[in-house]
Amino acid sequence: MANGSLATRTLLGRPIGEFYGYRVAGVFQNAAEVAASAQKATAKPGDFKYEDLNNDGIIDGKDRTPLGNPNPKFNFGLNSSFAYKNFDLAIDIQGVAGVDVYNANPSRRYGNENFTKDFFDNRWHGEGTSNTYPSVQIGSSTNAAPNSFFVENGSYVRLRNIQLGYTLPAALLSKWKAQRIRIFANAQNPINIFKYKGFSPEVGRQEGVDYSPTSRGIDANVYPLYATYNLGVNVTF
Template structure:
């Protein structure tokens, strides 16, 4: 009920748009595997090829904001997706004459993600605005491409002076701004000049797991990583809360003619500098020591005196070593802290909390 000049008027408004019918997601596919053992099963391998189709995937997509909805999004059956690739695992277990027992297991996988059908037909779905400045949308989902791929302008340097601006297709730019590539050569920088900038879906993943035991000592190591993946570092263009510029950006920023040809000025968070572009997209490859643990089990003859079956002392470290080139806190981007997560906003680092390392000592006692 609404009131006008103290008079009540009945009425209602629609603030959510719900599809008349939502069907179940369905999965179908082909999986071909091979398992084999050699050398008295000291060496075992597994090889697997898969082609999985997810039909009628359910997630949110943006809709026109002028519809008057509380959130300009609609949940429904949006697309069909295909994930195709292979996985390979090899494991070696053995014991030496000196009494060392050990196992080494490694796996490697390759995956290709592709949209095979989408409700918008050949029209792209633009999304990925969670945490970005000026309401920009950094991802595109379109038939034949990976879901939620990054999409924007290709940066071709930094304007150094007003003369370069006047000679370019960006007449409204200023010195220190990004210079974008005029992809179609029409002399104007607009939405038609945007291109694919990378995918948040890793192509490769790998891991190595090892265990060693010698007399009363034991050691285990777990290593994991991904490759062929991109991250959208939205933190660089969002400086309106409690954030600050990173040391890398501050030292390398453009602050006068000739000072930088790769980093823009501190005006990065406003105007067209904050538009999705290749500067914000970085390689997300990493290799990480997930876990390392060393332990010592007290001799049994000593435990018999204490009427104990087993006493083991150990030291453990989780995520102690991380190797990556990404300029953010961590290349392992989970769900964004702003907005609801959908596959269309994966890989966007907008204040994602950094991964932390944990170190602990422990004692296991068995009576």
């Protein structure tokens, strides 16, 4: 579900839980465009202009079409460690490719919540201002219906963890009666590379969202990952 509407479907021979909805052809710029369209009964300037895929002059459920695949084509990772003299390095890299995410967050803005800077800067706010982003009335009209605007590239590469350590030479340890002293610096999630406009394309469990295989990849308020940095000392006596 996305803003109360079904945003996915599962059919034999198609991807499980593929995103499904209307394909956006632009944004209505003025009342004349609305009056000449198949959406004249419901739309207004600043609303999404949907494609009439079956050319019957009506925008309805028959015009819905596959929009994206929440199942990644590739999952990859690298977990390795290196050592040189007294130094050691451990890294953990993980990512996915060939996957889509349904960013339902803009459609959940009903007027009291904040919009992202990207949406605010690019929103339609008068004729000619945007043919891609709708007006801020996105959450209270047919703009919120599942559509291609909300489907984004969910591929990412993330440096999950990196740790650099240095073990003090044995000659120093005899003075302190220690067997081993290792100093290290560690970072979790310090580098995240993705094009997704939400906080994180890695959509985990969210309250009130169905996470069955037929309803995955919907971002309805994913919290951003935070980076953690720390220093430490391991002492063995």
